Amino acid sequence: MSPDSASKDRASLTQMANAVRALSMDAVQAANSGHPGMPMGMADVAAVLWSQFLKFDPAAPDWHDRDRFVLSAGHGSMLIYSLLHLSGYAQPTMDDIRNFRKLGSPCAGHPENFLLDGVECTTGPLGQGLAMAVGMAMAERHLNAQFGDDLVDHKTWTIAGDGCLMEGINHEAIGLAGHLKLGRLNVLWDDNSITIDGAADLSTSENIRGRYEATGWHTVECDGHNFDDIARALAEAEADDRPSLVACRTVIGRGAPTKQGTSATHGAPLGDEEIAGAREALGWDAAPFNIPKEVLADWRATGEAGAKEHGEWEARFLNHDQRSEFERRMKGDLPETVFGSNYFAGLYVEPKKVATRVASQMALEEINPRVPETFGGSADLTGSNNTKTAGMEPFTADAYGERYGYYGIREFGMAAAMNGMALHGGVIPYGGTFMVFTDYARGAIRLSALQQARVIYVMTHDSIGLGEDGPTHQPVEHLQSLRAMPNLLVMRPADVIETGECWEIALKSKDRPSILALSRQGLPQLRLKDAGENLSAKGAYRLKSAEADKRVVLIASGSEVSLAIDCAKELEAAGIGADVVSMVSTELFDEQSDEYRSDVLPADNVLRVSIEAGTTFGWERYTGLDGINIGIDRFGASAPAGDLFEKFGFTVDAIVPQIMNKIKA
């Protein structure tokens, strides 16, 4: 580049960055709410990234080989809305930006992947964007290993703030990325020394580059307001084969004459006067929501290189011998068969008593060879979660084509990485830990649900049936607290058949995550003949019909269904007819017709009894207030499982008399 063109470029970049600043401060002001400081501080870095590094085609936001860009510091959402609009994406329009943070605008307070193309994932809960970027980078290397450079060869860029770097998930995510040598992942740290409460040194005094380097990362720093220096640092990051942290020294709210460099710019409108002063300081004359033609033209040009690369990619893709398989995986369509034709049939011939975690592994032994896009793993509980099937090998820096992730003791990091993989596409991630540790991963589970990501959580040891490890490891409130979450499919199968059915449902649920709640302990097979359909898909179904006059419906889930069957037998022996309903998934059941639901759970003249080794809270929805709720409304204890079930009243002898008494009364 000649000195002349370089200085012209610098002038152009300055105005391009100022366009981002102006849109950001004006939109926040119009909304009277939002975060101008970050977009104004990182505008220069973003201008360099988009014009010189990021591979994207605004006309094809879902081009599979685009670079992924994640705004981990999601509160700075006006940055990405500005970038998408200016560089020529169909959305957001300038009207969308004018309506920033208003009902119906795709320019939500934080970027939402389901509202705008170009927003790769929903961010805002700090640290998770970076952790999802790790997952995207994993998926990229994995698919690259399987399909080659011609189809998959892109980078993942993320902008992260001090908050992202302080959150614990940062540690888990970068530990994973460093270990896996994800060299195509670059984190641009908005190093502005400011947090909401004030100077960052109020709460931290860490050498961040030192920490990243200790974790296997390459680090480099730059003046975040010097275009050449930014470009140098990004080029260095790109070139290094380790994941890179680029510390971009910036001034938060850059351009705001009296507020820049302070937390006052972080999360509130600047005010009309400050904005006028910023316009002057920046040399930006255009009216709010107006972008001068030449600046817009410069921005529109940033997509040209990517569009050209996209064209070349399409040409390769059209003639590629793996084209249809690649397309299928990226669309998220399943192969035609998921289970072998004899799998369920074999179980009806020869029933199996196994823990549902083992049943889950049996299902996976069927699925994994047939569905090459599954990517398994566990947060250091492989043997307990039964997540690794025959022939699966560790996904490592030397073997990106393999399909098993040893995530280490990083539940939250695993869940967030799985979100990133699912959102990247081409991969169906599943991963395991103990059910109780959904608490550690809950922030990411919520983002799976909100983002409509097909992530499958294999959560074993799902009750006091875990036994000796005691209350810290025994879920009590977890099933209900997860069922309370929107768009999350919680499934608790009762036996080997239902477990297979649940896996089928989970795989077919393209737009929501699933949690499989699985037992540690062995459970008898309760379904002994082929129903000709996936009964679990109805959420709940009548597993056993009353023989005597129907007086009771026992509603149970998972390991308690066989107990319900035993209770029913005793009730029938006393002349009391009892249905047993297996409640595999309350969410799926709630979605059934009124007719179906009232057939399975009749309201009149029948006592409804719920039996689940978890809190009773919430079961009244299915039993009414005149039913009985058998559960455990306290923390568990340490003892062999059998002793605990007895102690907490999960026995025929403890339950049946309560039912008899209630019927008599």
Place this chain on the structure above:
Amino acid sequence: MSPDSASKDRASLTQMANAVRALSMDAVQAANSGHPGMPMGMADVAAVLWSQFLKFDPAAPDWHDRDRFVLSAGHGSMLIYSLLHLSGYAQPTMDDIRNFRKLGSPCAGHPENFLLDGVECTTGPLGQGLAMAVGMAMAERHLNAQFGDDLVDHKTWTIAGDGCLMEGINHEAIGLAGHLKLGRLNVLWDDNSITIDGAADLSTSENIRGRYEATGWHTVECDGHNFDDIARALAEAEADDRPSLVACRTVIGRGAPTKQGTSATHGAPLGDEEIAGAREALGWDAAPFNIPKEVLADWRATGEAGAKEHGEWEARFLNHDQRSEFERRMKGDLPETVFGSNYFAGLYVEPKKVATRVASQMALEEINPRVPETFGGSADLTGSNNTKTAGMEPFTADAYGERYGYYGIREFGMAAAMNGMALHGGVIPYGGTFMVFTDYARGAIRLSALQQARVIYVMTHDSIGLGEDGPTHQPVEHLQSLRAMPNLLVMRPADVIETGECWEIALKSKDRPSILALSRQGLPQLRLKDAGENLSAKGAYRLKSAEADKRVVLIASGSEVSLAIDCAKELEAAGIGADVVSMVSTELFDEQSDEYRSDVLPADNVLRVSIEAGTTFGWERYTGLDGINIGIDRFGASAPAGDLFEKFGFTVDAIVPQIMNKIKA
């Protein structure tokens, strides 16, 4: 020490450590469940720590100035049970150890603070022990600054495994400790290179000492099986004024002839044959659960120095001019007055419309000057959580006597540190973040509840009323998912009066944590005259009685109570009598008498309607199945709060017709 006595000491320490190994492998074998590897690997380090460094008096486990010892790697529980028994604590007895992991034994699978003196906190969920130790070390420095060396001058020691160091909370905890220069905190890392899934390098390749050093820690390493080297490293750790990480290179399962050094020793009994081999290799002849007299005598001697120090401390304590105040705080008793006598009276004279988060600050302005043991803070949302009151200054390395913690963007770390402070005693910690980020801290909130710790969570922005920040920041399922947790008091006050009442309840709840769910938006004062009692303490109460013939009971919480009042007015205007019940806390309400509950929520001939801007899941407990549940069973959206309440049906116009229709039908 002469060479002779040193070598005698080494021989003695060897047998002392072998006693721990023997008890651990034998107890795990008897239970047929447990984790022998860690206690066997760390036995040598523990023997040095207990005999030469730890300040404790087995006869007085609750001596306030004892060193705190936290087994963060809680699965190695047989280590602490062995240490407590051998060194002469009244419990556990040898019978307790024989019954390890059996129902009723205080030797639970993981150490439980409520079962045994000497177990400072419940551990097992990895990383949290270390993070609680940070809180304990904070409390120690804080109380030291307030009461001086004569009363408070102890250290905090913790043993952590690779799992503790991989969990995200590790990053938050050590960031806080490094920043606060907690030099009296020493972490002994069981550096055995093994995790459950196998070699630690399956999932990590981090330079852990480098990471700790980057975070402001002193680090040192030692051969964890060389007593002199261990003692050297611990002495160095003690001497350094930064928090210290001592990397103890150990062999997991040390002594097990064929399994040591492998993950096979981590979480399963060794088996009779391997145990016999270990006895031989260790030169340990004693029968299971028998400790040779001289070995026991050596162990018993480890408490002598501490007992002497305790005696000296008691002498100082008896004559100390701050004795009664120190004792009061350590007992956890409150001062006589918590609110000024005019606080509530003033509000009845001059009612206030304020957000309940502001009401919470108003309450704290009363409380903090009167209750000097409160210790406030926020995870970088001080201005939003309204947690800092007049005159509160930052708790920093230069000002340990101050009472406000800037925890940074570390919700989980904050919550765990608060657990540590509460368990240390002498401090009542409260801390804030947005309600939605209870998800990030949930693992520690559960440990607050399980450990019966008085921690007060100030969770603001408790619904879609948060507005523009959108669904990532809007709690929907959180209230119910927290109410589902045992022993956790979730309180959602409706106005400034109830908020004060809730603070009073939280402070008085010595044995359980509280969550205050507080609004971002202003709420009218609904309680306009003095009831002469804390009505919120009943959980729910009738705020407004039906004027016309009672047909409806509206049950609402927090910001929806004033909406319920408005609905009731419209119903009354149509001749339909409507009670309004403020449901401040379902937990407290569930604890009331049947009589009270059925008076407040009558079952017959009355339509019960719940109104809460959260999921409807669980509300059937209070409305029955023939009631109406007004709520939001999907994720929120980004818009001004008023628009969202309208969109999601939280208006008189949307609610009253549903009630009218139901009554007609």
